[in-house]
Amino acid sequence: MIFAGITKSSLLDYPGKIAIVLYTPGCNYNCYYCHNREIIENIDEFISNTEIMELLKKRVGLIDAVVVSGGEPTLHYDLIPFLKMVKAMGYLTKLDSNGSSPEIIKKCIEEKAVDFFAIDYKAPKSRYTEIARNNNTEVPVLETINLLKNTNQNFEVRTTVIPQLSLNDLIQMSKELPELPRYVLNPYHIPLRYLESDTLLVEDTPYSEAMIADFALNLKLYQPNLVLPF
Ligand code: SF4
Numbered sequence: 687m688i689f690a691g692i693t694k695s696s697l698l699d700y701p702g703k704i705a706i707v708l709y710t711p712g713c714n715y716n717c718y719y720c721h722n723r724e725i726i727e728n729i730d731e732f733i734s735n736t737e738i739m740e741l742l743k744k745r746v747g748l749i750d751a752v753v754v755s756g757g758e759p760t761l762h763y764d765l766i767p768f769l770k771m772v773k774a775m776g777y778l779t780k781l782d783s784n785g786s787s788p789e790i791i792k793k794c795i796e797e798k799a800v801d802f803f804a805i806d807y808k809a810p811k812s813r814y815t816e817i818a819r820n821n822n823t824e825v826p827v828l829e830t831i832n833l834l835k836n837t838n839q840n841f842e843v844r845t846t847v848i849p850q851l852s853l854n855d856l857i858q859m860s861k862e863l864p865e866l867p868r869y870v871l872n873p874y875h876i877p878l879r880y881l882e883s884d885t886l887l888v889e890d891t892p893y894s895e896a897m898i899a900d901f902a903l904n905l906k907l908y909q910p911n912l913v914l915p916f
Contacts, residue, residue: 687768689733690725690757694741695749698915700780700802701842701868703750706741710765713758715784716819717808718884719848721877725757742775751778751801760787769799780804784818785827795837803834803841809851810858817850828862835864842868847898849874849890856901860908869909871898873916 691709699705713726720726742752752772759765760783769779778801781794785805794800807827809817814824834841843866845851845859856871863869874892893901895916906912 687735687762687764689738690729690731691722692733692738692741694745696753699753699755699782700751700778703778704748705751705753705780706745706749707753707755708738709755710757710759710762712761713756713784714761714786714820715758715823717817718819718880718887719846719874719877720880721875722757723877723879723881742772742777746776749777751780753780753782755782758784758786760790765790766793766797766799769794770797773799773801778802783830784808785830786820786823788826788829788833791830791833795833795839801840803839805831805834805841805843807831807843807845807859807863810855811862812858813855817848831866832864835866840867842866842870844870844872846872846874847893847901849892850887853901853904856905857908860905863909865911866909867911869905869912871902871905871912871914873898 688711689708690711693707696705696707699707709725711725711729759781773779779799780802781800782804808814811824815821831843843863873895876888880888899914902912902914
């Protein structure tokens with residue numbers, strides 16, 4: 687499996703656990719607020735498998751979990767064997783995904799390769815293509831989320847509250863989702879790298895944490911398990 691980035695120790699990426707985070711290259715979406723633009727575009731340097739394996743072997747017993755993030759990990763054919771190998775080493779596994787491949791998520795469930803899933807829900811159905819910039823978006827994502835819910839997986843859904851989403855959009859999204867075991871509203875931060883053509887969108891004024899906390903009060907009517915990471 688190829689990786690384009692690594693965080694050797696994180697307290698933020700797996701709820702309640704210390705994790706190594708591995709980032710896969712490439713993505714089938716093109717969100718203008720992407721914080722990983724350097725790995726979704728052309729990449730010429732990858733992390734060697736030797737380096738990854740040495741790190742994983744060295745940290746067994748010291749680190750709880752391995753998170754595979756991206757980019758979009760489900761685009762990689764060898765994702766599931768990799769996750770299973772990591773689990774066999776004794777780590778918990780978490781998969782971060784944009785939810786566009788319910789068939790791969792189904793295989794992860796069937797093969798018990800993932801202990802915790804985190805799926806993005808980026809916009810109301812009517813605006814999904816506009817925000818994710820891919821023509822095949824909201825239907826597979828909702829299919830993924832409903833699959834995780836209906837098979838009682840450990841999972842969370844996350845929304846980045848970009849300036850272009852209104853409170854009405856967020857309420858609509860909360861209604862479109864099934865009742866979630868954990869719904870995280872993440873504040874928007876301007877990414878370091880973005881497309882020049884997206885400057886106006888990206889540099890729009892972010893909502894403050896106080897405003898997002900206010901939105902959360904409204905959304906809790908539909909998603910009682912909503913949490914704020916601040
Ligand atoms: S789905 Fe995630 S990795 Fe892909 S472009 Fe959007 S924010 Fe970036």
